[in-house]
Amino acid sequence: MRNRIERGFTLIELVVxxxxxxxxxxxxxxxxxxxxxxxRIAALNGLTGSLRSATALAHGMWLATGNxxxxxxxxxQTITMTNGYxxxxxxxKTLVDYAGFTxxxxxxxxxxxxxxxxxxxNCSVVYTAATxxxxxxxxxxxxxxx
Numbered sequence: 001m002r003n004r005i006e007r008g009f010t011l012i013e014l015v016v017x018x019x020x021x022x023x024x025x026x027x028x029x030x031x032x033x034x035x036x037x038x039x040r041i042a043a044l045n046g047l048t049g050s051l052r053s054a055t056a057l058a059h060g061m062w063l064a065t066g067n068x069x070x071x072x073x074x075x076x077q078t079i080t081m082t083n084g085y086x087x088x089x090x091x092x093k094t095l096v097d098y099a100g101f102t103x104x105x106x107x108x109x110x111x112x113x114x115x116x117x118x119x120x121x122n123c124s125v126v127y128t129a130a131t132x133x134x135x136x137x138x139x140x141x142x143x144x145x146x
Contacts, residue, residue: 040114040123040146047101047112048125051138054094055127058086059136085136088129119145 009017061072062084071080077093079086086094088110092103101112102120110127117123122145130136 037118037146040117041141041143043100044114044123044125044141044143044146047095047098048138048141050095050098051091051112051125051127054091055085055136055138058094059084083130083132083135085130088127091127091129114146117146121145 058072058074058079058081061074062069062081065072067084069081071078073079074094075096079090079093081087088108089105091110092098092105098112100115102115104111104113108129108131110129112125112127113120114123122142125141126139128137128139
């Protein structure tokens with residue numbers, strides 16, 4: 001009689017491995033889904049810092065040129081200044097990259113909303129141009145809809 005050596009996994013072993021993988025996936029998938037919202041918040045915080053830095057840099061250039069020019073040039077871009085700060089329409093010209101955001105300019109504000117957010121209006125940051133009495137400002141980002 002011949003001895004047969006069989007190789008491979010039994011059905012029970014395969015079922016146990018598939019069950020273990022299913023349990024691990026049930027815990028891992030929600031964690032990866034939550035990372036998408038965290039990534040949007042991180043991008044929004046990064047843009048907020050960029051807006052604040054660009055505002056300060058443009059104001060510094062305005063001061064260095066004598067406190068009176070109606071516009072300054074940064075990186076080849078002409079930026080209209082309002083009371084020493086970039087206008088709401090031209091704040092985008094001070095940023096190198098704002099990909100992934102949609103800017104919406106109004107008379108004195110420019111709202112940057114994150115593309116792909118669950119509630120875009122609640123995943124945004126607002127730049128407010130300067131008035132005669134108040135310097136330009138960048139709002140605290142709204143992250144409840146990210």
